[in-house]
Amino acid sequence: MTEKRKTYQITRRGFVAGSAAAAGIVGFPGVLRAQAAPVKIGLVHPVTGFLQFNGTQCRFGAVEAIKEINASGGIKSLGGAQLEAVLGDAQSKPEIGASEVEKFNEAGVSCIVGAYASGISMSTTQVAAKYGIPHVVDVGVTDKIVERGLDNVFRFGPGYGVITKVGVERFIAMNDAAGKPVKSIMIVHEDSTPFGGGTAALLEEGLTAAGFSVTKVGHPTPHRDFSNIVLQIKSANPDVVIPSSYPNEYELLVRTMQQQRVQPKGIYSVLGGSGSSYKFLAEYPEACQYIMDCNHWYNPKSAGAMALRKISEAAGVHFTYEVFLAYSAVKLVADAMEQAASADRKKIIDALAASNWSDHIMPYGPTKFVNGQNQGAQPLNLQYQGQEIEVIAPADYATSKAVFPRPA
């Protein structure tokens, strides 16, 4: 009986096939790894409390940006990592905003976007600084947000200083172009939060220095009856009224002026709550006609902006500045992550500091941060004309010419 011994020889073909199979097996988890871990972004806004409308608008814009980024393949330099929103409600209070950031830190967020109001943003950025979390402020306009030397804080949009300076300069230019019909101005401002009082003070300073006679009258937020204030306007008979209030009060003031037939040569606001609001235009198209506003606004020539506007309108959400600023802030963060190729907080901060992002929907040009403030950020001047809000200045972005003084 002969014994046939089996021999195992490794042929070249067999070796290659085996290696390929082994590589396939070893590499399989790598394929799984391609589904990179999601990157968490904390979104903190006042979605309840007296700033609920603004906070909800911000949240819509930010979440929309995340949806869009994820739908287009996530953060590509991170293997297509999806962004995951961690939502926080500041309840319109700085201390609750700070608590939400503590939660975000424990949830392991890589970055924070928020927090609409200046006071809330001051406290959220401070807590974020404690943990080295990059924090992009979407709306908060007080310049103190970026004046504290916190290297984790960035603001994509313009602050009070720039907006009021530009607002005053453009007002003077428009008045000069119209033959200087304005001599007296009355500022009607809310005085419950830093926003109204702060804006009013800066406007008063700039306009008084330019030789206008300026008077101020304050009101609380919320405020439900503007009869007395409109009587004061009637009595003072200013050439121009500047409202500096949140949307509800802004609209009520303008409607009360319309009811009492108080029609100055113009209503011109800087950061006016409803000075450039599609909601106001839809609800009270007659009352808002020819009101001018110097405010945050999207680039009207940007296809991305128009697409976002369509999405907002389809969702039944008015396309307010909160929507496109929060949307842009999230997109800025995503670009920084893309550049950093990392979800590491420190690397995102470095990428934001060096950012020159230009593929955005705002009229700012490429980003350039100095002490956390985007240097190219600027407001646009707008006017309700017919069924549209037209950009009337600067010329580069203008879609129409200013109608001033307003027709009787």
Next chain:
Amino acid sequence: MRAGQRTAVALGALAAMLAMPLVVTSGFWMDFLILTLFVGVLGQGWNILGGYGGQLSFGHAVFFGTGAYVQAILQTQYGWNPWLAITPAVLAGVLVGAFIGYLSFRYGLRGSYFALITLAFAEAFRVLATSIEITEGGQGIYLRLNRDPDQAITMLQFASGVGYYYMILALTVVALLVAWWIEHSRFGAQLMAVRENEDAAEALGIDAFAVKMRAICISAALTASAGVFYVQKFLLMDPFIAFGPGKSVEALVAPIIGGMGTIFGPLLGSIVLHGVGELTKALTAAAGIDHPGLDLVIYGILLVLMLAFLPSGLMGLLRRRARPARSAEHA
């Protein structure tokens, strides 16, 4: 429970609170504790006047805001060290308390009239704070952030929550001691007599005006110290935070829930308020409900139920439960 046992329990509770940062390592829960104690101090300030004195105030924010503003202004505009600013800040609160108290009590304002005048003063102070330069108007005051850890104690600004926790814990202990003193002192007995029946108290020879003046000054001092803490913790103050209705409501809800005119009522109320708030948030989050404000609705319903079924607050419930047991012991 005998006095010795009570002291032992109190010391044990204090030791537990002192050791809390060793157990609570989460920044969020540390913040939760800080805010809970903060509202507890705010509530104790209200409790001295409203709970023990029966003078219900709707505008305690006026004391909170005064303390906070003085603390902020002295640092930002006069360069004072925060430690030095504390005494003038608390004294300013006392002065405002004395002023409002003198005007109200001198002219016999009681009940809802007193409540309304405190509300009016808070509103007047809010308007004033938005109008004058020293408070930086409506823009508010922002304190410079200290980033040097070596200066944390000097500048009374801490990088972690632990420093703030001990700061507010110290204030809480002071507030509890003041309430304890009121319950056990002659002044406290007079104050409670005025609460029960002012005319009868006066007939017994108690100077109701002087008693109420002392009570409002102590109450204002505690509330102003809460304002000092707020400024050091959040480094900002504006007219709405300082004198808006929010802080006045927080100050009165905690003792009403916990038990007015009791030592631990305000603190217990604050624990429950914050605990219920976080619980409702957690429940709505766990249920996957993304509806902002739903947690606040549930929270509101719970508060209404508690007020409806516990008119004497949680301390009243605890006392009711303890009473039958004590009666059984004596039987």
